[in-house]
Amino acid sequence: MKYTLAEFLKDYPNDAACLDKVFKLRFGDKKRTCESCGNETEFRRVVTRRSYQCRLCYHQIYPCAKTPFEKTRTPLNYWFYVMYLMTTTRNGVASKEVQRAIGVTYKTAHKMTTQIRKLMTEYPNPPKLKGHVEIDETYVSTGKKNGVEVGRGALNKKPVFAMVERMGMVRAKVMDDIKMKITHPYIEANVEKDSQISTDEFPLYTNLKKLGYNNHGVIKHASEQYRHGSISTNTVEGFFSQLKRMVFGTHIHVSEQHLQKYVDEAVFRYNHRFKDVDMFGSLVVRITDYIENNQ
Numbered sequence: 390m391k392y393t394l395a396e397f398l399k400d401y402p403n404d405a406a407c408l409d410k411v412f413k414l415r416f417g418d419k420k421r422t423c424e425s426c427g428n429e430t431e432f433r434r435v436v437t438r439r440s441y442q443c444r445l446c447y448h449q450i451y452p453c454a455k456t457p458f459e460k461t462r463t464p465l466n467y468w469f470y471v472m473y474l475m476t477t478t479r480n481g482v483a484s485k486e487v488q489r490a491i492g493v494t495y496k497t498a499h500k501m502t503t504q505i506r507k508l509m510t511e512y513p514n515p516p517k518l519k520g521h522v523e524i525d526e527t528y529v530s531t532g533k534k535n536g537v538e539v540g541r542g543a544l545n546k547k548p549v550f551a552m553v554e555r556m557g558m559v560r561a562k563v564m565d566d567i568k569m570k571i572t573h574p575y576i577e578a579n580v581e582k583d584s585q586i587s588t589d590e591f592p593l594y595t596n597l598k599k600l601g602y603n604n605h606g607v608i609k610h611a612s613e614q615y616r617h618g619s620i621s622t623n624t625v626e627g628f629f630s631q632l633k634r635m636v637f638g639t640h641i642h643v644s645e646q647h648l649q650k651y652v653d654e655a656v657f658r659y660n661h662r663f664k665d666v667d668m669f670g671s672l673v674v675r676i677t678d679y680i681e682n683n684q
């Protein structure tokens with residue numbers, strides 16, 4: 390579903406429209422029972438602050454409390470616009486672009502993209518992958534700036550481990566080390582045992598059968614084999630290319646400590662890639678889910 394900029398500007402023309410949206414997501418109708426005076430009443434927006442008050446007792450509620458927008462002075466429609474940008478661009482948006490687009494400082498722009506990225510984090514205990522699942526690992530260099538190696542240079546490579554259900558969802562995680570001790574519990578927590586698994590011949594995957602994954606096909610990259618019947622890791626490699634285009638194409642440099650957040654963003658984008666999914670709408674809904682998941 391394509392949500393156009395024109396539609397966005399019509400739905401969210403100003404701070405008040407965005408606040409109304411957060412109110413609706415969080416509390417539903419403005420006609421509600423007041424938690425302070427107990428009356429069935431109506432809540433009205435307070436013009437001077439980001440709150441609504443009970444028409445009868447003036448008790449105030451703050452829809453943005455505990456959301457990523459809680460302490461911001463930047464207008465909410467700017468935040469929503471950055472969320473719009475981040476969900477409508479293929480490879481993400483650099484903080485520099487945000488700075489230019491809405492005329493805030495680089496620091497503010499960076500804070501905004503970081504906060505919005507938090508909304509993209511996977512919910513706890515997502516459903517397990519099933520069907521045909523491809524598993525692979527890649528290394529993302531965190532030691533380059535503008536393509537030039539800095540610091541420990543080539544040594545700064547972080548492994549990213551991913552599992553993709555064909556025609557379905559991806560799960561991905563930055564790991565300290567690629568070891569069975571770490572990867573096997575992650576696989577078991579995320580993949581149904583009766584799935585068809587595709588991996589390459591890396592030793593890490595040799596004993597998946599011991600874990601109960603009896604349908605495991607291996608392709609031999611070392612002998613330049615990329616597909617054997619239905620066995621291949623092309624889908625998961627496609628996800629890795631997308632992640633790298635985002636990290637190196639859009640952001641140029643991502644530090645080790647922040648890499649997981651960018652992986653989360655790539656995962657969110659991948660999992661909402663279907664044409665009938667409104668990615669912006671899915672992100673907006675997460676504003677209130679965020680509170681539940683971070684309590």
Ligand SMILES: [Zn+2]
Nearest residue numbers: 423426443446
């Ligand atoms: Zn009241």
